[in-house]
Amino acid sequence: MVSGTDLAFWTLAAIAIVSGWRVFRTDSMVRSAFLLLLSFIAVGLIMLLLRAPYLGVATIFMMGVEMMVMALFMVMFMMNPAGLNPMNMVHQERFAIVAGVLAFAGLAAAVWLTDLPHHPLVAGRPVIRELGMELLGRSMLIFETAGVTLLATMIGTVVLSSRSGRFGPADAGSLPPTMTPGGMPAGRIPKKRSGGHGGHGGHAPSAASPTAGEPAHGHANDHPHQPPEHHA
Amino acid sequence: MSLQAILLVAAALIGLGLYGALSQKSFVMLLMGLELMLNGVLLIVVGCWSRSTDGDPKGQLLAIIVMAVMAVDMAIGFALVTAVYRKRQVDVIEGLTTMKH
Amino acid sequence: MPWLGTLVLLGGSVVFVAVIDSLAFALIAQRPPVNLMRDALLAPWRAVAVSLVRQQNRTEHPDRLNWALAPALYLALAGIGLAVVPLAPGVAVIDAPTTVVLWGAVETLTVIAVFLHGWSANAPLPLIGAYRYAAMGLPIMLLSMFVLIGTALPAQSLSVVDIVASQHDVWNVLRQPLGLFLFLLLGLSLSLRGPFDYADSADLAGGTAGEVSGAARLTWQLARHAMLVAFAAMASSAFLGGYLGPVRAGPWWLALKMLVLITLLVGAGHSLARLPPSRMLTVLWTVLLPLAFLDLAQAGVVALW
Amino acid sequence: MLWMLVLLPMLAGAALFAAGSERRAWLALVAGATMAAMVLLATFAAAGSWHGELLWSPMLVLHVALTPLSAAVALLVPAVALPVLAYAAFHEERPGLRRLLALLLLFVGAMELLVIAADLLTLLIGWELVGACSWALIAHQWRDASRPASGLYASVMTRLGDLGMFLAAMAAFAGSGSFAYADLAQLHGLPLALLTFGLLLSAASKSGQLPFSPWLFRAMAGPTSVSALLHAATMVAAGAYLLARLQPELSRVAWFAPATIAIGLTTALAGGVVAIVQSHAKKLLAASTSAHFGLMFIAVGAGYPAVAVAHLVAHACFKAPLFLAAGIAGQRIDGYTLARMRLGHALPWVATMSGVAALALAGVPPLGAAWTKEAIAAAGGQISPWLAAAVLLAGGLSAVYAARFQGLAFGFGDPPVQAEPPHRIERMAIGLLALVTLVLSLLWLPRIRAALGELLGVVWPASDALALAASLLLAALGLATGYLLVRRHPMLGQAGAPAAVADWWGLPTLLRMSVSMPVLLLASAAARADDALIDAAPRAVAWLGRRTATRIARDDDAVVDRGVRATETFTTALAVFGRRLGERIADGLPEGAAALVSLGGLDARRLQTGLSQHYVAMLAIGGALLTVILLLGS
């Protein structure tokens, strides 16, 4: 007899999987971000069904913030964030499908073959109190280490993404990608970047590939000129 | 809602995540793929915790650790995307072709 | 029973918010007091009528699904926020053991709802409103969560029902005075009011709601008011003892406290200036968050003592 | 503690040999002190009747104990050894003196072990040690080739006897399960017989009885002090002492007494005659020793071991100085031919001492030796009067050769022979021994005899006047004939029939002819047979191998040459083939491999597209492969 929770579980599972699939199929990046959030919310609710109230809501809570930041990053970096300008953002499609299916089949087989234990959590157990005692009791070290790791990550992200690096600005000599290899940087004349080139002065927008910005003999601070004979 | 069903759903999520990670061109979508896989892992952890260890708090701790991993993974992923973007102004995987000796 | 009670509370409060909103605007603007009260009382219904009459416009290539989802999500979140609040000892629509975290989730998803509302219109000014609110929403949400954790300490539980129950002899506002002030800032931000209204601000010509008209705009305004009601309920439960009261505890005490808080917030909303975003972010991260830590520490000490 | 009696001299000998300096006084002092200590120790042992045992293994336990008889002999050995060792330190030549004295001390220790042994195994150990010491001491001047030969001859003859001892020990163990003398009483029947036969055989060989007596003559090749100590006083006495010690047990065998008496009597008489005609001083004394031990055998056979021990003591006391004197004399005329000695004038002190000893040898009362001879006669009389008469006859014979020795060695020769007097210590040694011989004359006093008898726990045989008178008569008669011989036939025994008799009635040649010759012939025949038969096979094989080798060599040349030629043609063909195809292959392989590798390299490089999605794909594939492997592996 299909019980209420089973029904809820299967609907949430369907939501999670479909939204997970749609994440990679939609054009609009913001939509894909929030579809992933929907998938996470579905998983969170499943966790609630599994009697892990704190984890479920915490997942939704955390994933909400994370997907918000994800959406912002999407808009920042993606060429076509709203998907209005349909473009193909997929490569090695078939291989990926095969890999995904194989992974699923493998895991499913593993799940199917092993006889999994079945003694579900008894309802009345004070799960959150135990978690609290565990986090700040016996596994305090693990919890604190995770905290410190997150601190390290924060510092790492700031260092990684900040412009001023120890060896000069991070974007020294960076040029917009060229449409054709060796072609002119797309859309704009690369003006002398503020933190960019040292003493060599603005380089003429010769039809030079970003890596061969300077004439052959000139020193280039981070764009060594490939010798011509280097054939691919 | 047997553990087998839960794990199957999680397997599907992981498969989808892998498909996403492998097929998408842009770095951020790659991160999304990884995030979906970790979502599957999180479901596995909580599923197994709920269905087999009848409430051992260490299971929940592991789930929290997985969530921490997701956070760290995303943070470092975005930092790297920004760093790459600063350097190469490219956010598509094809843009980076220097990762070879 | 809790369903019905919560719905009635929500409906009544939303109307009260609308009335107080226009009344406060008129008073602060020192309008000639001619039929001020009548206008204020009728203003909400008239605005509803005007919105319903007006056609729902369309911009070019909007994200239609999210555009419709945003106000609905905002209203739903307000509903959930209110449902978490207990009307009487143990009587609450959602009585899960982790309703404080659920309230945190509501705050987070509110930020997403407002962003979606701004993003979906596919117009520059709403987009700027969405960006600014996303930047503001996260730190303020952090701020409120620290303060809420402070209230959870004496209750030794993450359930709002327990938090209210723990305030039987002393209200949390006495345990951590700073907590209520910091939490109220969240109220302004959640309901897009006054000094924290970075989404629908006037300098962006209506911000995220600038490109919305008709029923969508109505639900958006309704959701804003509902969220203020939910926040007031949560604030009064967390800090002012919810349904607890001197003579006999009951939902009326909760309603009274909510109305006071609503009045306070609407008044502040109309009479406090808004800092430019970068300056406000600095204030948030470097002043208010440390204050929140201090408040949490103080709550911890009190709880331990 | 009784073991100290054995260990003290041995340790002293070892210490002397290892660290002793060459100075004679020092060697004499050490040896003397050791002997004095042993005498003291022996007296205490006798007084306290000490005993000791050594657990060699759970089965084999060495027992030592002292009975009154063995105490007496145990006391006698160091007593006699003291002067002889002192004499040796000053008389023998310097090279090898430390070795000589060390071996003598070792010998005294071994002799003590033999004497105090209370079971056959310890006895056997002492017996063997003594034999070894005698072989080493006889061959002391090993640079002169004949000495080692004599030593070997002596040791082989005594070893034959020793086999009997082994037989006895095995019989005893087989019979009673242990070697102890006390247990021998449990033997009866065949083991007892074997035991008796073994003991009798070994005693006879050790004491120089017939037919083993010629080894004593070969033993005279050793230095004088060795001859004095070993081959007169102690070692040779071992046989008689053994029979005396075990006489109660052995006498249970019927044929033991007559056999012993027979051996003893024949040796006594034959030895006496040999001594009379012997011209070599030391060989004369050796023959006399055999004779007197024959008398002791008669006493044991007659059932009076105490009398045998008493005569043993007396004999040791007068025979040792005679040997010492002979030594001095021999050193003076640089040879032992009696006829050339006549040193009466040159060595007056030695002559007198030797005279006293000779008188004792002759058995002239009131010397103790006479009493012991009389006691033997009395003992023999217990068996049969004829035996007593034979004993007395033997005593007479000894008188004869005693006089002949004294007369020739220390008579007054016409041309006075000049010789420097012996060293003071040598004179003292001979004097001490002569003094002891004189002290022994106390035996004639009945009270002393009774006390001694009661001390030893024995009953002396009643001696009747008639026997006493007969012996006196015979002794006087002997002395006279001896004097006459000296006077008339001083060269007696150096040529003709007496020479042959002098050499134990030709017994050595007999033995040589009957035993050694056949053995040698047998050995050479066996050797020849061996060469002829056994070696034939390997020689044949060797021959065969040589033949085949030569044929192979011949064929080999043909085959090898052809083979070489064939390989030569083959290699040229191969080279040609190699040049054509091989080159191609030889070069082709490496170049091909190189080409493959470079191709692989190129492919590998192509694999590195720099595009991270390809890398992610490879990661996925790797992960899948890993899981597959894990699955297959499980």
Add this chain to the structure above:
Amino acid sequence: MSALRALAAAAPVAVFVAVGEGTSDRVDDLCLRAEIERVASPRHASVLLVAGGVRERDVASLRRLHDQLPHPRATLCWASDIPAHFGTPRTLPPDAAPVPALRELYRQLLTGEHPSESDLLPDEPPAPWRGIGEYGQGGKGMMGGTPYGRPMPMTDDDLRDGLALDAYTLRLGPFMPTLPAGLVLTLTLQGDVIQHARMESPPLWPAPPSSPHAAHAAAVREVEPLDDSSILHKQGSSAAASKGSKLGDSDATGSSAGQRGQDDSRYTPGIARTLAHREHQRAAQHLRGVARMLAVLELAPLAERCRRMACAIQHGDSVPIAPLRRALVRSGAFAAIPAGLGQLDPPMARALGGAALRAAGHAVDERLYDRAYRELNFRVLTQRDGDVRARLHQWLDEAEQSMHLASRAGDLAPAAASHADERDVGHDPLPADDAANMPAPNHDAFATLLRGLEWNEAMLVINSFEVAVLRRMYRPPKDPPEEAGATHHGHAM
């Protein structure tokens, strides 16, 4: 008419005002009325009020603005001739009272008597969306430019962080309520940070030129009949206290005529350019500036109160400024404005002149050379650091000083209305585009001021200048701006 529509009809009319030449002040006063409600975005409006003459180059924007109103919508052209092919809006002569017309139009709109106006422009993008790439993407150059009419963001280095993200060029139209009426800007934004700003066309004068020697009484008259007495209606009681007259709360049209008549004697605009009148005008002008700043600071009620005071002052009432200043301080407006925002360096201040100059610490004021003022021992008020906050303080101080001067000046008529002084009062008699012959500042003050600011801060800076100062910042483009219709399809606002 259904109950719903009846209820909707009773609501104040949601009006979006397209402010034309010289009508900004009167529109502000108009919107103080309770019957109408000025909305921030055309989407929230039912009626489009076109007040005053619309410049030729703004007509295209007006058309786009018109199409943005949701149905049922109507347009009312007040004191302006109907722009080219603008459909058949209802018109109103300049002297007719707009409010009753607006209510009537709105009622008819709801009852269906007046049909909802249809779109003026075809509802499809200027060029088909289909790109030439195989996936329908991309025009010629994928990046930048305006492929098929849509402004495609181009990557450019961000000012603050150097991250080359999309720089989005935005054209803010003449009718943006936040900006002074008529000001058209082209902003290049990264997020909400302004990378580059350019003033396409200068803001319109907020009021008709009233300088005595240039425009004669006719011109002034042309403004006078405006029924601004109704504006008094909205004035708060405190403002009225000073005047003593109890504003009736009867219907606007009836009583306004009476009231106006009442204070005619004291304030006879145009006939005697009395010092009091000119000071009142100056104070009102400053208060309207303060009101616009408060609107940006999200203090809408205080802004409305400020506008009401300005309207009262302009009509001769002497309203105390101090309570307003106290309210501002209590609301944290001064604290909210970051110090050093929009700071003018001395050369730029001198070039711009006006209150901005004085806020920068230079005591330069024409009134010093006016004998009358000297008699009233007039002192020039200055601030120190010349930023937005200083200018706000300057406005308040000068308004208070003007009220003080006006109250003490009695009917003393200024001997010589010096030419320069009027200029800074804002009623610049010169024709709209005479800025060209002013000593143009040596470099583009507007761009340097706004470069790198966030949107909110930029709005504060723009609104911290009087219209005259903004007009001096305007530097006509060297090559004629390509006004061709559909190219710069920037946002209609």
